[in-house]
Amino acid sequence: MSFLDTRRKKQLQICIQKLGLSSIEKFDWETLDLALTHPTISKKDNYQQLEFIGDSVIRLVAAEILLENYPNELVGEFAAIRSILVSDNTLAEFAEQYGLERYLLMTKGVAQDKIGKVSWLADTFEALLGALYLNRQNMSLIRPWLDPLLISKAAEIKADPARQNYKDALQEWSQSQYKLLPKYQVVQYEGNKDHHQRFFAEVWVKNNNLGSGYGCSKKVAEQAAAKNAFFSFIHKEKYEYGQ
Amino acid sequence: MSFLDTRRKKQLQICIQKLGLSSIEKFDWETLDLALTHPTISKKDNYQQLEFIGDSVIRLVAAEILLENYPNELVGEFAAIRSILVSDNTLAEFAEQYGLERYLLMTKGVAQDKIGKVSWLADTFEALLGALYLNRQNMSLIRPWLDPLLISKAAEIKADPARQNYKDALQEWSQSQYKLLPKYQVVQYEGNKDHHQRFFAEVWVKNNNLGSGYGCSKKVAEQAAAKNAFFSFIHKEKYEYGQ
Structure with missing residues (x-):
């Protein structure tokens, strides 16, 4: 060197x-x-x-x-x-x-x-x-x-009860509640003027859209959607309403 | 304390x-x-x-x-x-x-x-x-x-060309030579007067017994057999006869 x-x-x-x-x-x-x-x-x-x-x-x-x-x-x-x-x-x-x-x-x-x-x-x-x-x-x-x-x-x-892995937490919850896996729909689009790929994900369980999120990869967008679902829906149900 | x-x-x-x-x-x-x-x-x-x-x-x-x-x-x-x-x-x-x-x-x-x-x-x-x-x-x-x-x-x-994992090394070799996986036959027997379980394993490829070995578990005995096969057969072939 x-x-x-x-x-x-x-x-x-x-x-x-x-x-x-x-x-x-x-x-x-x-x-x-x-x-x-x-x-x-x-x-x-x-x-x-x-x-x-x-x-x-x-x-x-x-x-x-x-x-x-x-x-x-x-x-x-x-x-x-x-x-x-x-x-x-x-x-x-x-x-x-x-x-x-x-x-x-x-x-x-x-x-x-x-x-x-x-x-x-x-x-x-x-x-x-x-x-x-x-x-x-x-x-x-x-x-x-x-x-x-x-x-x-x-x-x-x-x-953090989900231990920062919201996809796993969400899956556990939807399996126990509905015996169903959450489904993710991801779309890719041109994000900004540098043409970096961007992803938008929605998570669905039993025809209900539970959350959505953005990310620089498919995986990151899915985690973001799962986090959104976790805090807007499951976390409330489990911890605020004491279920 | x-x-x-x-x-x-x-x-x-x-x-x-x-x-x-x-x-x-x-x-x-x-x-x-x-x-x-x-x-x-x-x-x-x-x-x-x-x-x-x-x-x-x-x-x-x-x-x-x-x-x-x-x-x-x-x-x-x-x-x-x-x-x-x-x-x-x-x-x-x-x-x-x-x-x-x-x-x-x-x-x-x-x-x-x-x-x-x-x-x-x-x-x-x-x-x-x-x-x-x-x-x-x-x-x-x-x-x-x-x-x-x-x-x-x-x-x-x-x-050590087998990197101390003789089972993997043996498998790699037998697949490349014969397109076959090695087969292990393990027998359990009463080892010594403390009645500890002991295992004896033989490894076979294409009806040939390539090696055998002892161990305190099935896994250890299989590794020992693979090691025996590796050094008595494959290692010689690969490294002493220059193949």
Whole structure:
């Protein structure tokens, strides 16, 4: 890897400041540079190896957080919550909160790939964790800023009876109520002037349209429709009317 | 958790010495005690939470080891090797090398459960890693003794064309050669005077008995038979005769 140019170094410093790590010394900037380089930029020098490390780092930090905050919880519950905490959706959400996209070197094709965005944002986030871990061989550059995010997300997951999987929750409900599976109708349309594909989904059970939603993929639109149905209909029935 | 009695403390100290960690200060012995307590001894104070932590610890250490020792390897290869490194079989093997069984508090039923042994040995090993990690919030009590084991096992896996999954390797070969799946014949018999169930398996392809093996379960016996077939027949054909 070549030495970083001044502009890139500056960019990486801003990224680190965004994480609240203002005055870090003896920091390996070239590893951070790798963490923020998509494989389409370089087949050899990219974030893939760091992502492999970071994937274990986030699992370990999530396990620690859960044990510290819910010491009396069952391990099965930990595992269920952790699987959502370390999912691509959650990690992409964290990456977006820190605007990681702005620091990632990628080709124009990737930048415009809205459908794959959750995946490359999550990968980048894991790679960032990998780089920060390897810099210290411990979690000291990670936990100060990641803990609050994980704690708040864990609380949100625990409070959500559908466990953020509304399609599964809806299916369970419609099978128990009507012995029927929900049906999804998805239409694809030209979304905006960049011509990204957009999807609109409706969910139906027994000739009733229970909800609808939009998304950048078929799957995301269906989840959105299921979430809409869940909160406007089932959640009310189950939790507000006490059934 | 109550204070440890002198005998248990002594036992835990010997365990730590076995790992080569002779003079550790400020060590939380009660966490180690938990790591070496099976759930059948206490529903509340047992190794399960530490195993949850340790499961991520071993994945992270394995990732680091692979990156350090094979810096030019593809990430897909890392993932394949790591999945074997962190498997129950490998971890149980490590646990046996350190005789962890001697320090684990468990009911007689567990101690005699030879079929579940791989599973509870692996769980105990993960819990031990969890306890050592939490004691320092880093890998300093783990890597000094675990690195050599992982490095040597990783080299063994890399050198093994069947990747320690002989059933899959055999199936692949018999399908490509004969368009047939291997057939296993397993018989169960009374193994020894403790009346543990034992299994004997033979593997057949096209009316040829290619190998046989023993095991504490049907699955283990089949793997043993496949391994026997692999090395006595296919491996020779593929690698010694250059086909």
